Amino acid sequence: MTATENRRHQARGEELMVPQAEFRSYYGLPVIKEPVWGVRDVAGYLFFGGLAGASSALAASAELSGRHELARVAKTAAAGAIGLSALALVHDLGRPARFHHMLRVFKPTSPMSVGSWLLTAYGPAAGVAAASAVTGLLPGVGRAATVAAAVTGPGVAAYTAALLADTAVPAWHDAHPELPYLFVSSAATAAGGLGLMLARTEQAAPARNLAMAGAAAEITVRSRMFQRLGPGAEPYQSGRAGRLLDAAEMLTVGGLTAAAIGGRNRVLAAVAGAALVASSALTRFGVFYAGRASARDPKYTITPQKDRIRAASPPRAQDLPAGRHGAGLSPLPPPRDRAQDHPGPQPENDQIDDHLPGDHQPGHVGGRGDVTEPDGGEHGDGEVQRVGVVHRLAEVAGRDAGQHEIRAGEQQQEQRDRDA
DSSP states (O other): OOHHHHHHHHHTTOOOSSOOOOOOOGGGOOSSOOOOOOIIIIIHHHHHHHHHHHHHHHHHHHHHTTOHHHHHHHHHHHHHHHHHHHHHHHHHHSSTHHHHHTTSOOOTTOHHHHHHHHHHHHHHHHHHHHHHHHHOOOHHHHHHHHHHHHHHHHHHHHHHHHHHHTSSOHHHHTTTTTHHHHHHHHHHHHHHHHHHHHSOTTTOHHHHHHHHHHHHHHHHHHHHHHHHHGGGGHHHHSHHHHHHHHHHHHHHHHHHHHHHHHTTOHHHHHHHHHHHHHHHHHHHHHHHHHHHHHHHOTHHHHHHHHHHHHHHSOOOGGGSOTTOOOTTTSOOOOOOOHHHHSOSOOOOHHHHHHHSSSTTOTTOOSSTTOOOOOSSSTTSHHHHHHHHHHHHHHHHHHHHHHHHHHHHHHHHHHHHHHHO
């Protein structure tokens, strides 16, 4: 018996006759295989990729507003972060040639394929933009590279969420509606926090706005995701993943508060930025650990599947609360003896048919001797009338067919008479 059924029975005041079922798998093995990705490599790849993409968007905004110091800081951070992200990815793959092999095809339905091409397009653009900002050479090329990196950067920050959600790991797959928003908002928090740390306060207004917006969105999306997942959010709220995400939330709230009240205080801005960057990193590691924990425990695989099957199928009558049957779900009441409703001598079937004013009289189904349904209830007058109409139409169709055959025979006889 599942937890949903258990709650349903308790709501009806029924006592459970058997204990709640425990989820086990054959030989104690998980239902699916736990991801074999390295924690530091892949979680670091997720964090640095998001930081790079959001930093490129921040750099373009800062350059448009004339804050060249912040733009240079953001461009340099983007180039360094995407380099570290690519290094972590290649290290987890084992051989650099494996990344090259992923570029042999472009498959829009594959997050891995799309992400590989995004990294290929974004990395050189971010590198050229940073090199031009640091050296001052080729400013026109640098501006074009900044625009290209800003366009592809949000995709780099978001595609890793689709990459995780496209797997069979329950905690990642079930969170697919919110996971991209969580990753993008976390990336914005990290990029804004890094800008607060490294840029002067008079230059850091766009970074502060981005950090505060990202932190507020991250808190909202995380809360919404946990609320929607319900019991499926347990991997995110327990164990190592729960501790990391709790710490990330505290750092996010603290950094958001410090950024809001810090103003032009350089020290407070740096502390707020460091807290926001750390919270973003802990969020990525927490999500990664939650996925691994959900893959190890079979209940996170079995329970959501049963809930989806149960939600897709109509409820059974015995599962509904007493006295609140859904339309078409309550069983027909037992047939009653018509003599109980009409005491005294009962007319014959012919008299009953003649007595009824029409073919749609409640309780009348068809011709003589047909079984009648009781009146009232959800399957009372309306249902019986509908069945009576169907029978009446069938009778009319049969009578019309017989008349047609008679006319055809008469016409054939007349033709034979004329021929004679």
